[in-house]
Amino acid sequence: MRLPEWANRLWAMVIKELLQLRRDRLTFAMMLGIPLIQLTLFGYAINGDPKQLPTLLVAHEQTPFSRSLSTALENSQYFRLLPGQHGDAEADRLLASGEVQFAVIIPAGFSRSLQRGESPVLQVDADATDPTATANAIATLQQLTQQALQADLKGPLAQPKRHDPFELRIHRRYNPEGLTQYNIVPGLMGVILTMTMIMMTALAVTRELERGTLENLLATPIRPLEVMTGKILPYVAIGLVQVLVILLAGKLLFQVPFVGSTLLLLLGVSIFIAANLVVGITISSVARNQTQAMQMTFFFFLPSMLLSGFMFPFRGMPQWAQAIGELLPLTHFLRLIRGVMLKGNDLAQSWPHLWPLLLFILIMLLIGLKRFRRTLD
Structure with missing residues (x-):
């Protein structure tokens, strides 16, 4: 069956474009490469819930309570504690440079206040320049007040249910209101x-x-x-x-x-x-x-x-x-x-x-x- 004249002209134009596309290898590579990059990045690389965030633990005292807190932080999977002993000045420097996302500060006398039932303050400084990166980790921190010291605060040290064993005080550094x-x-x-x-x-x-x-x-x-x-x-x-x-x-x-x-x-x-x-x-x-x-x-x-x-x-x-x-x-x-x-x-x-x-x-x-x-x- 013979094709109409317009169909022959159309087919010739299609063949011409295919041959030209074959000669333009860069364009053809882009047509395949860009979708593959998008699939790879969105499928594997993009994650809106970051974990293992670098965290500095500034412990002004070494007690079973401070060790329980550090263990609870690591077990949450959101915090990766840097090794070694650190001070307040180093925490400020690393937060400013962006090398750490959080600095958890356990003050001196924390354990003694816990034992007296005084609800001491646990300070957490967060680099909040990117609120998305810290949102879920901060939400996890809120649960630590109930769970972190359950194994330590038993018997006469058990806290009344009406209040938490310690006060969690979070400082969102550089972006206190968390504005995107x-x-x-x-x-x-x-x-x-x-x-x-x-x-x-x-x-x-x-x-x-x-x-x-x-x-x-x-x-x-x-x-x-x-x-x-x-x-x-x-x-x-x-x-x-x-x-x-x-x-x-x-x-x-x-x-x-x-x-x-x-x-x-x-x-x-x-x-x-x-x-x-x-x-x-x-x-x-x-x-x-x-x-x-x-x-x-x-x-x-x-x-x-x-x-x-x-x-x-x-x-x-x-x-x-x-x-x-x-x-x-x-x-x-x-x-x-x-x-x-x-x-x-x-x-x-x-x-x-x-x-x-x-x-x-x-x-x-x-x-x-x-x-x-x-x-x-």
């Missing part, structure tokens, strides 16, 4: 900069490659590093304007506090913008057209958004996902910006988050320069 905008607004700064900086740079350079205008650079003494720097600098200014808008909106609309150094924030933002722009330059040296540049931008942006701790608690992810997240500049920028804005961190406390960004820039710059030189040749 304190966590989201600084994070949005990093997400917006990641998307716009990479996309604009990748498309700008790829557009010139498509039009052939970069060939004119071959007739000039300009070097690849100078070309990349000239491409990057205008977008640094655009990124700083975006940061200013986000900071003003966060302050005026959402009342997000800013307790740190403005100069340190600008330093961190500038380094982060440079990291994203170098990624955009590198993408443009690989992509053959603007469509591929967009696809590769999204391919980089999706893991950055999901594995950086912006949408889901970073410590709730499995170790392999955390290892990938540590390679992404957005992960370190979120820790840096939240530390400066909410905790008032100084340069020494921010340096552990700055040097990975600088190292990332160096590596991507070397890769981008190598490929960009090939592109110009």
